[in-house]
Amino acid sequence: MRIHSIRSVSLNPAPTGPKEFRAGLALLIIVCAIVFADALTPAWFHSRSLLLLVPVxxxxxxxxxxxxxxxxxxxxxxxxLGWSRPGAAFTSGYVILLVGCLVAALFVAAVREQQRRRLVVSDQVARAVQRAVLRPLPSMVADLRVAEAYLPAAEGALIGGDWYDVQPSRYGVRVVIGDVSGKGLDAIDASAALLGTFRDAGYHEASLQEVARRLEVCMQRHNVWARTVEGREYDGFATALLLNFSDGHMDVIDFGHVPALVVNVRDGAPTEVEFDSALPLGLGELAVGPPAVKRLPFRVGDLLVLVTDGVTESRDVVGDFYPLIDRLRAMAVDGPGPDRLCDALIADVSRYRRRGPADDAAIMVIQREAAVMIEQDSDARRLYEAPPMDW
Structure with missing residues (x-):
């Protein structure tokens, strides 16, 4: 139930399928039924008038x-009917009305088909944008098994202001999850900029604090560009959790984001992990120093649950917030893996919300497994190390 998952679909509109042929057959059967009914009724009762509705x-x-x-x-x-029942009344006005309805039906069908093709292309463009912003994540990176799900707030939307990604590097596996202020295209634009910076800095920079600095600079530059070049009144910021997994531990920088939860492999109890929270991205000029990095153990079998505030701030019919820790405790009793836990959590959040989503909701579940050896000549190694070049 990965809400945001992308399937590859051709940009060409789908041809007429079996469902449409069955619908056409049903309509022709209705035409025959009208003819049959007209033959059984008196001449003054014009069942044939119903023929006007079938093309429509x-x-x-x-x-x-x-x-x-x-x-x-x-x-x-x-x-x-005109040939078999000459006694029936066929006025010129009736014929003109029939021909007009048939021509109008063809015109409406042509316009509808054109609009359908445009919608197909628009949908594919939206999915391509989604793939560029929220790319599909690998299920396994180094010794980490990753599951993710996304529930956009707007009906029919594919992406929003929540952003997350995984970036392997020679310094460890970098992970980020965040939430941009605002909604709509402004939030999507900022999310795309931050994700692009994370993918580049997370791969090249050895220091997690340097990755954090690059994200801060990106958010500030994005705001300046929106105001000075595009003329938009935008002064956004973003909360985020920035993590690095390496050698059985995780380093974390918190930019005012929703706290992470660790589900202990031994007893299945979820525990909220507290960090020294820094200011959100985009407000770094107000900080007195670089954000603090906290190191925590991450044992084999442990589950790390990362969410955005669209999960924790969901309300039920009486207005109560979603009890994330209590729900996780119940779900973790059977020791589910990341995929099952992520699917169960996003489904539970969807049911809990009172009147549909009020905000985007993103969930990442990460579990550490036994060390995975990567073949020296494997193409997967290029995810972690730069390819050899002479320049």
Missing amino acids: AAALTSSVLITTLTVAGAMGAFAY
Whole structure:
């Protein structure tokens, strides 16, 4: 149930499928039924008038091809009734009305098909943007098993202001999860800028504090660019947790984000991990020094749960906040892996929310496993080490 997961789909609109052919067949059966009903009713009762509705229904539900076939069937039925029942009243006005409805049905079907193609292309562009901003994460990085899920606030949206990623490096596996202030395109724009900086700095920089500094500079530069170049009144900031996993421990820098939770492998009890919180990204000019790095053990089998405030601030019908620790305690009894726990958590949050999501919600679950050896000549090693070059 990875809400944000992307499937590769062609930009070309899908051809007419079995469902549409079945719909067309049903419409033609209705045409035959109308003809049959007209033959059994008196001449003064014009059941054939219902033929006007069939092409309209086809235009609203089917492709141009199916609508054309339905129009042809309706016109054939009309001609047959005029030939087989000459006593029935066929006025010129009635004929003009019928022909007008058939032509209008074809026009509506053509416009609908064009709009459908535009929607298909727009959907694929949105998915490409999503892949660029929130790329699919590997299920296994070094000795870490990773699961993630994303629940956007806006109905039909694919991405929002929450951002997260995993970046392998020779210095350890870097992980980030954060939440940009604001909503809409401004938040997405800032998220994309921060993620791009994290992927570059997380790979190249040896110091986690230097990665943090690069993210701070990125947020400030993004705000300046939005105001001076694009003319937007934007002065955003972002909360975040920045982590580095290496040699059985994790180093963490907290930029005012929702606290992380560690589920102990021994008793399954979730514990909230407190860090020395720094100011959110974008407000670093107000800080008196660099953010503090806290080192914690991360044993084999332990689960680390990272969320955004869209999870902890979800409310039920009576207005109570989502009890993350209590729900995690119940879910962790059976010792689920990251995938099962992540799916169960995002599903539980979805059910808990009162009137749909009020804010984006992102979840990452990370579990340390026994050390994984990477083949020296394996292509996966290039995730951690720069390729050899002569320049």
